[in-house]
Amino acid sequence: MMHRIRALEEVALRGLADKVVLGAIHPSIGQEAVPVGVMGHMSADDLLLSTHRGHGHTLAKGASATAMMHELLGRVGGNCGGKGGSMHIADFEVGMLGANGVVGANIVIAAGAAHAIKLRRENRMVACFFGDGAINRGPFLEGLNWAAVFRLPVLFVCEDNGYSATTRTATMTAGAGPAARARAIGVPAVEVDGNDVLAVDAAAAELIGAIRAGDGPRFLHARTYRITGHTGADPATYRPAGEVEAQAHNDPIGRARDTLLAAGVAAAEVDAVRAAALAEMEAAYGSARAAPYPPADQAFVDVQDIGSPAVEAY
Amino acid sequence: MARLSYLDAGRAALAEELARDPLVWAIGEDLGRGGVFGQYRGLTETFGPDRVSDAPISEAAILGAAVGAAMTGTRPVVEMRFSDFALCAVDELVNQAAKARFMFGGQARVPLVVREPIGMWRSSAAQHSQSLESWYAHIPGLVVACPATPADNKGMLKAAIRCDDPVVYMEHKNLWGLEDEVPDDPDYLVPFGEARIVRGGGDATIVSWSAQVHVAAAAAEALAGQGIEAEVIDLRSIWPWDKERVLASVARTGRLLVTHEAVAVAGFGAEIAATVAERLGRDLKTPVRRLGAPRAPVGYAPPVEDAVRVSRDAIVAAVTEMMR
Numbered sequence A: 001m002m003h004r005i006r007a008l009e010e011v012a013l014r015g016l017a018d019k020v021v022l023g024a025i026h027p028s029i030g031q032e033a034v035p036v037g038v039m040g041h042m043s044a045d046d047l048l049l050s051t052h053r054g055h056g057h058t059l060a061k062g063a064s065a066t067a068m069m070h071e072l073l074g075r076v077g078g079n080c081g082g083k084g085g086s087m088h089i090a091d092f093e094v095g096m097l098g099a100n101g102v103v104g105a106n107i108v109i110a111a112g113a114a115h116a117i118k119l120r121r122e123n124r125m126v127a128c129f130f131g132d133g134a135i136n137r138g139p140f141l142e143g144l145n146w147a148a149v150f151r152l153p154v155l156f157v158c159e160d161n162g163y164s165a166t167t168r169t170a171t172m173t174a175g176a177g178p179a180a181r182a183r184a185i186g187v188p189a190v191e192v193d194g195n196d197v198l199a200v201d202a203a204a205a206e207l208i209g210a211i212r213a214g215d216g217p218r219f220l221h222a223r224t225y226r227i228t229g230h231t232g233a234d235p236a237t238y239r240p241a242g243e244v245e246a247q248a249h250n251d252p253i254g255r256a257r258d259t260l261l262a263a264g265v266a267a268a269e270v271d272a273v274r275a276a277a278l279a280e281m282e283a284a285y286g287s288a289r290a291a292p293y294p295p296a297d298q299a300f301v302d303v304q305d306i307g308s309p310a311v312e313a314y
Numbered sequence B: 001m002a003r004l005s006y007l008d009a010g011r012a013a014l015a016e017e018l019a020r021d022p023l024v025w026a027i028g029e030d031l032g033r034g035g036v037f038g039q040y041r042g043l044t045e046t047f048g049p050d051r052v053s054d055a056p057i058s059e060a061a062i063l064g065a066a067v068g069a070a071m072t073g074t075r076p077v078v079e080m081r082f083s084d085f086a087l088c089a090v091d092e093l094v095n096q097a098a099k100a101r102f103m104f105g106g107q108a109r110v111p112l113v114v115r116e117p118i119g120m121w122r123s124s125a126a127q128h129s130q131s132l133e134s135w136y137a138h139i140p141g142l143v144v145a146c147p148a149t150p151a152d153n154k155g156m157l158k159a160a161i162r163c164d165d166p167v168v169y170m171e172h173k174n175l176w177g178l179e180d181e182v183p184d185d186p187d188y189l190v191p192f193g194e195a196r197i198v199r200g201g202g203d204a205t206i207v208s209w210s211a212q213v214h215v216a217a218a219a220a221e222a223l224a225g226q227g228i229e230a231e232v233i234d235l236r237s238i239w240p241w242d243k244e245r246v247l248a249s250v251a252r253t254g255r256l257l258v259t260h261e262a263v264a265v266a267g268f269g270a271e272i273a274a275t276v277a278e279r280l281g282r283d284l285k286t287p288v289r290r291l292g293a294p295r296a297p298v299g300y301a302p303p304v305e306d307a308v309r310v311s312r313d314a315i316v317a318a319v320t321e322m323m324r
């Protein structure tokens, strides 16, 4: 799965260079271990709320790579029919209730999805991903407090890549960090090396076990690193020289590979996974490029039932 | 029919819908004690604290959680207390609730009702008196309801709860105590976009909504004493709004005055005036008129507060002038 996410985003970045990926994309290259480690403990029934940097979350939740690529190119056959794009990708079939263009907004929505699960006495849970920057927005406090007060089945996952767009998050964040804030609100929190997929997997197993046992929300603070710029177009010149290079040994995919090789898995086998992922994403890209854009009248579809612009826009 | 206050009509509507559909639930600050105005009195006792729930003072979470809960198959009714406080949740309403269905390509439905009481209520001053309905009329994806009577507060709230679109439901605080006959049919629904003719007349058309309808009706009464028959139309909802009925009336009378309590500048009256001018401009006997509040905050002291009210006399004067 980590290879599939990496390959999807590498191909998507090429799509940006080819000028067929239309809007901004926020790659999660270097952060793949977090969604993979968490989502391994979730089923299609469980729900996910994601962010602007959500390709990895979406794919790991089970969305089709082909549909995602169509969406990134704004084409028919995209998860949202080409009307959402990278920042609004969603796949309700697999419980993926949306990326979000507004930092932190998904936190309160996730609390509400979990609230509905509780009201309907269902046996599901919600995972909510957000960045280290999002903890400085009000909905972080409101959403965590809400989930704790109503004892809701949510796992909050803070993917801490050290940056809020071009700003070092630490320079703009007071206090002892995301986990300390969560604990202050009464949400038990675990800190983990987010580039170690086995460590994320183990931490998520424990936290999700507690959530499924009815113990209320849990918080995972995963330290990771964003290898690319903030967006596909960001050269990230604000980073100190050598910072990215120093992270080379810390690439979650390289680390997983080392672990596998040390465990006796043949290098060829690991390489074959990478090759298969690339082939899959190339095919998805080819399919998306060949697909048409949605017709203009889609502008008036799915706005609202009552007072719909399909009937009268003025 | 039963004689109910505007407040009790809304309470009855919610109680009936809670009883009818187990997926309906309500959440907001202080609901367990009946809500700030008593419009939830007794509902927690009847339906339990899960279905009529207290909330923290977290407007963004109240509305944002409602979006998540609505997308997950329930029908939340959220109480924002005052439309002024709903501004703390504008992202959740405008960027999330109103957009989810469209941007996710039809995968989401967000059947939520946001109750945001509006309007001047003696000496509530600048942060508890605003009428912000036109803000939401501007947002594709939202329905905006502004009931003026007890019967409408029942039939429209029920329609809002059964509707699959997000509905901004604006009750007027000054109307809570207004009593009138209210149908007790459990399926009494007032459809959005159907205006109500409050009073017929052939000389001029006065369009209004919410509490200002009653001011307009009083003005029409006074005008009748001067021999001027004004037709008063209560729009009931401003998105959608009943263009057909307004245009048909103005086509007959040749004169339009729109009056609302909200600030006139960029108020919804401007939209109505523009539409009538575009469609009927050549046939009008006099230019369209708007009467809304001056572009000033609402003051605390009664004379200051009254200075931004559109009074009955102001409407009478405007229509009288239009008749010359």
Ligand SMILES: Cc1ncc(C[n+]2csc(CCOP(=O)(O)OP(=O)(O)O)c2C)c(N)n1
Pocket: A026, A052, A053, A101, A102, A103, A130, A131, A132, A133, A134, A135, A161, A163, A164, A165, A169, A230
């Ligand atoms: C409310 C809001 N403010 C600002 C932005 C612009 N913005 C987009 S991503 C981003 C940085 C977010 O940082 P973080 O939460 O750490 O997530 P990351 O991008 O690192 O994954 C900013 C400021 C936004 N989308 N929403």
Ligand SMILES: [Mg+2]
Pocket: A131, A132, A133, A159, A160, A161, A162, A163, A164, A165, A169
């Ligand atoms: Mg970050």
